[in-house]
Amino acid sequence: MAGLKLKVTQVRSLISQNSRNRAVVKGLGLTKIGKSVIIENTPAFRGMIKKVIHLVKVEEADV
Numbered sequence: 169m170a171g172l173k174l175k176v177t178q179v180r181s182l183i184s185q186n187s188r189n190r191a192v193v194k195g196l197g198l199t200k201i202g203k204s205v206i207i208e209n210t211p212a213f214r215g216m217i218k219k220v221i222h223l224v225k226v227e228e229a230d231v
Contacts, residue, residue, distance in 0.1 A: 175229040176217060177204040185223070192220050206231055 178198040182190050196216055197205040206229050207213050217226055 172209045173206050173229045173231050174209050174213065174217070175204055175206055175227045177225045177227075178202065178223060179225050180223040182223070189220050189223065192216050193223060196220075196224070198224070 176196055176198065178193065178201050181201060182193060185193075196207065196213070217224065
């Protein structure tokens, strides 16, 4: 798993989401629908993704 990264894409809007979910999405570096970021596959990031899995799409990235 060394060097494995995740590609996280925002697929749903933050409208009508609580402030905690908005903060998590912002912490992942996402700002609008369709934007993608490449992040490390660490327990901290996986926990953040788990909180907002209904708003994002996650794929493995070979970088």
